[in-house]
Every structure is written in C-alpha cells, then in structure tokens.
Amino acid sequence: xxxxxxxxxxxxxxxxxxxxxxxxxxxxxxxxxxxxxxxxxxxxxxxxxxxxxxxxxxxxxxxxxxxxxxxxxxxxxxxxxxxxxxxxxxxxxxxxxxxxxxxxxxxxxxxxxx
Amino acid sequence: xxxxxxxxxxxxxxxxxxxxxxxxxxxxxxxxxxxxxxxxxxxxxxxxxxxxxxxxxxxxxxxxxxxxxxxxxxxxxxxxxxxxxxxxxxxxxxxxxxxxxxxxxxxxxxxxxx
Numbered sequence: 001x002x003x004x005x006x007x008x009x010x011x012x013x014x015x016x017x018x019x020x021x022x023x024x025x026x027x028x029x030x031x032x033x034x035x036x037x038x039x040x041x042x043x044x045x046x047x048x049x050x051x052x053x054x055x056x057x058x059x060x061x062x063x064x065x066x067x068x069x070x071x072x073x074x075x076x077x078x079x080x081x082x083x084x085x086x087x088x089x090x091x092x093x094x095x096x097x098x099x100x101x102x103x104x105x106x107x108x109x110x111x112x113x114x
Numbered sequence: 115x116x117x118x119x120x121x122x123x124x125x126x127x128x129x130x131x132x133x134x135x136x137x138x139x140x141x142x143x144x145x146x147x148x149x150x151x152x153x154x155x156x157x158x159x160x161x162x163x164x165x166x167x168x169x170x171x172x173x174x175x176x177x178x179x180x181x182x183x184x185x186x187x188x189x190x191x192x193x194x195x196x197x198x199x200x201x202x203x204x205x206x207x208x209x210x211x212x213x214x215x216x217x218x219x220x221x222x223x224x225x226x227x228x
Contacts, residue, residue, distance in 0.1 A: 034213045034215075036219075039219075042221055042222075043118070043205055043207075043219030043220050043221045043222050044205070044207075044217075044219040046216065046218065049215070049216065090157065093140065094184070094215055095215075098125070101159060101170065102159065102161070102217065104156060104157040105156075106156045107156065107157075
C-alpha cells in the first residue's frame with residue numbers, strides 16, 4: 001500500500017540553524033516525490049519535486065531534498081532557517097501507478113526560535 | 115500571478131443544511147482535485163477530475179457529497195445534508211496538462227457545521 005510517513009510532528013530550530021525534515025514513503029512503483037509548505041490559514045505551496053534524474057533537487061526558498069531509494073526517503077533540508085520558514089511541511093508521493101493521486105504525510109510543524 | 119481561487123473562505127452552517135463550495139482552477143489547468151484537511155485525518159483526497167471528467171471519487175462519502183465541473187473554469191463540491199463531522203478545511207487544487215504531477219492549491223474553505 002502506498003503511504004508517506006513524517007515521523008516528526010513538531011520540530012523547533014533556532015533561526016540561522018540548519019534544518020532537516022524527514023519523510024519516508026512506501027510506493028509500489030517509481031515514486032514521484034514532493035514537498036509542500038502550508039502557512040497558517042493558507043493553502044499548500046509546492047516547494048520542490050522529484051521525478052527522476054539527479055537525486056538532489058533544489059526548490060524555492062532555499063530548500064533542497066535528497067531522494068534515497070535504498071532508504072525510501074526524501075528528506076527536506078535547508079542550511080539556514082529564517083523566521084518566515086515557520087509553517088507546516090508536507091511530504092507527498094505519487095506516480096504513474098496512481099494517476100495523479102497523491103498520498104500526503106501527516107505533516108511536520110516547524111517552529112523557529114529567534 | 116495565476117492562483118486557484120475558492121469561495122467562500124469560511125462557512126458556518128447548521129446540521130442538515132446544504133453546503134456548496136466553489137473553486138476556480140488556474141486558467142489552462144486541466145486537472146482539479148478536492149481535498150479535506152482535519153487535525154485527525156490530515157489531508158484526504160476526496161475526488162479529482164481531468165478535462166472535467168471525474169477520474170476518482172473513491173475518497174468521497176457518496177451518500178452526501180457530490181463533486182462536479184460544470185465548465186473548465188468552475189469546480190463545485192456539495193454536501194447535502196451536512197453533518198458536524200464534515201467540519202474541516204476543504205482545498206481545491208489544479209494541475210497543468212504539461213506536468214500532470216504538479217498541484218497548485220487554493221486557500222481553502224473552512225467549513226463549520228454546528
């Protein structure tokens with residue numbers, strides 16, 4: 001069965017510190033992987049996506065993610081967090097196996113300390 | 115700056131009433147998705163359309179929910195009759211034909227059923 005696990009419900013980091021949000025997936029075919037960010041009261045905004053090719057993908061707002069097939073992971077990283085990054089982050093998996101159908105993780109809420 | 119729009123942004127209604135939520139996808143996008151977000155269940159895909167045809171509505175309670183696309187610029191999600199357990203934020207997302215695995219989310223409709 002297809003699923004996405006984000007093991008961290010809440011994470012707090014200090015402004016300027018590095019960030020890594022974890023995402024593990026289960027998918028029975030070639031996965032297409034996504035990270036979205038949701039600010040309070042807003043919809044989800046696409047940060048980055050992985051379809052194929054280079055396993056390190058760059059996204060908007062200085063985020064990057066690395067696809068590791070052997071670990072079924074797609075962790076999101078940022079070298080230096082800004083206060084405006086405080087939001088909820090969702091990992092999602094989809095692919096040709098399930099035409100357009102995304103499976104979202106439960107989200108990780110990021111707090112940023114000044 | 116093209117965006118998905120949703121109306122209303124907030125809706126409070128009494129149990130048993132009909133609720134209609136509307137979504138205007140980004141011009142030129144040919145896939146439309148409806149999601150429901152709650153604290154308990156997270157993001158759930160209710161239904162999605164491609165070229166106005168419903169492709170999958172297996173996530174939707176059929177007895178009270180219905181989703182339609184009367185034309186390419188309007189998608190509707192209707193609940194009749196509404197129940198308190200329907201209280202949630204309902205998101206619409208649209209995706210381009212050129213990149214079917216991308217989804218762009220609207221700001222959501224926050225529904226409260228009393």
